[in-house]
Amino acid sequence: MSLKEIYSQKLLFFYVFFLLITPLETHANSQSDSTDIENLSEFFSKGKFNGQIRNYFMATVHHSTLPNYWTNATGGSLKFQTAKFHGFSLGVTGNIAFKTFSSELYNDSSPQLSAKWESELYDLNETNFDKTHTRFDELYLSYEQENIRVTIGSQNIDQEPLLQQLDGRMMPFVYQGIWSEYQHAKGKSFLGVINGIGSRGMTNWYSLNDGIGIIGRGLQPDGTISNYRKKSDTRALVVAGHQHKIGKKWSVNLWTNWLDRIYGIHWLEGHYENENILAGVQYVFQHALPKQEQLDYNHRYYQPGENANIIAAKLGTKLSNWLLTGNYLHTFEGGRFLYPRELGRDNFFTSEPRSWQDGFGNSDVMKLKANYRINNSKYGDINAGFAYNRIFSVSQKDLENNKYAIPPYSQLTSDIQYSFNGMLKGLDLRFIYIYRISDENITIPEKNMFYRTYFSHYNLIVNVNF
Secondary structure, eight states, X not given: OOHHHXXXXXXXXXXXXXXXXXXXXXXXTOOOOGGGOOSHHHHHHTOEEEEEEEEXXXXXXXXXXXXXXXXXXXXXXXXXXXXXXXXXXXXXXXXXXXXXXXXXXXXXXXXXXXXXXGGGGSOTTOSOOOSOEEEEEEEEEEEEETTEEEEEEEEOOOBTTTBOOTTOOSSOOEEEEEEEEEEXXXXXXXXXXXXXXXXXXXXXXXXXXXXXXXXXXOBXXXXXXXXXXXXXXXXXXXXXXXXXXXXXXXXXXXXXXXXXTTEEEEEEEEEEEOSSEEEEEEEEEEEEOGGGGGSOGGGXXXXXXXXXXXXXXXXXXXXXXXXXXXXXXXXXXXXXXXXXXXXXXXOOTTOBTTBOOTTBOSEEEEEEEEEEEEEETTTEEEEEEEEEEEEESOOTTOTTSBTTOOOOOEEEEEEEEEEEOGGGTTEEEEEEEEEEEOOTTSOOOGGGGTTTSSEEEEEEEEEEEO
C-alpha cells in the first residue's frame, strides 16, 4: 500500500471516528473549561470542531509565447480539539484537496515549462494532479495555563517574521516540533525547536534534512546548479523571539533563527505608531554555520564567505479608512539573503505575494502601498491592498547576488478581501491580481521570463469557515 493510500485511509478514519464519539452538540462549537471535565469521555465529548471549506482558482498568463496555465482546486480542512483537562488538550487536523477543472499542468515535452504556482495547489512533487490529495496537518498535545502555552507535535504556527502562512494554497505550511509562547505585561516571548516540515504545496511530511532543497534550489554564486538537499545533515531549526512594547506608541521585536549546521538569521525590528503616523525599521543579518565550510562547494546551502546585511524602513500615514505607506529595503554587498522556500516566506516591509527577498544580495527594493479597510457589522468587512514594487540594482547575470536569475522588475499587486456578516457570516472572498514587467531596455531570454516577468497572475479564493 502506498504512503498516499495510507494517508487517505487515516483521514477517512479521522472523520468517522470523531463523528461517532462526539455528541451532536459538539458540532455546534460547544466549549468547555477543564473545571467541567470529570472523565475521559468528557475530555473528547466536550471538545470542539472547526474547519474550512475552500475553493481556489489560480491562473498565470505570460505576455509572450510561453505557455499559460490555470486550475481550480476544491477541498478543506477539519480540526478537532479536545476540552482542556488541567491545561492539557489534544488536537488533530486533516486536510483534503482535489482538482475540479484545469488546464494540463505538466508539460511532457518540456518539463521545465510545467506549471509552477498552479501545481502547488496539489503536490508539486507529482506529475499527475487528478488524484485526491490528503495530509494530516496537525496532531499535537498542548498545555495552556494563564499566560503560557506549550505545544508538542505537528502544528500550524503562523508567526511572523519567517513562519507565516500568507494566502496558504490548499495545504498550508505546518511544522513538527515544540513551540512555546509566554505572554507578559509588556509583550510576548517565543521559543521553538522544529525538526520536521509539511511544506505548502506538498502532501508528505519531511525531516529538515530531507525537505530543504525540494523547491527551486537555484544557482550557486559561480553559476552552477545548487545540489544541497540532504547534504548538511541538519537536525533542527531553533527559533527564539521577543516582542516588547515600550509605552503606547513604541514596540521592538527581536528574533533569531538557527538552522542547524546551515545558517543563523538575526532579525531586529522596531515600530512607532500614533493616531496619524506609523514608522518602522528592520535590520537582518545572516551568516553561515561552520558545517557549510566542510562541504563541497556545490553542496552548500549558504557559502561561508557570504554575509547578508539588510536594512529596511517604512513610513506611513492614516487617512480615514486608508493607510498609505512608503517602504524601502537595501541589501548590502557581501552576500545574498537565503531562506528555504520549504519553510515559509520572508516578511520584510517590501514583501508582497510572489515578490520576496529570498535570493537577492546587493539590491534595492521600493514599495508604495495603499490599504483600505472598512468594517460594517451588517454587510461585512473589506480589506483591500494595492501595492507597487520595484526591484533595483540586480542583474539576471549577476548570480553572486541573484540566486534565481530573476531580472529586475516592477510589480503591481491588488489584494482584496471581503468577509461577510449577517446570514452569510463565515464566508470570505479574496482576490489577488499581480502584473509584472521589466524595463524594455533589458534583454531577457524568453526562458528567463517564465514565472519571472511579463505575466499576469490571478487568484480567487473562496472560504467557508465554521
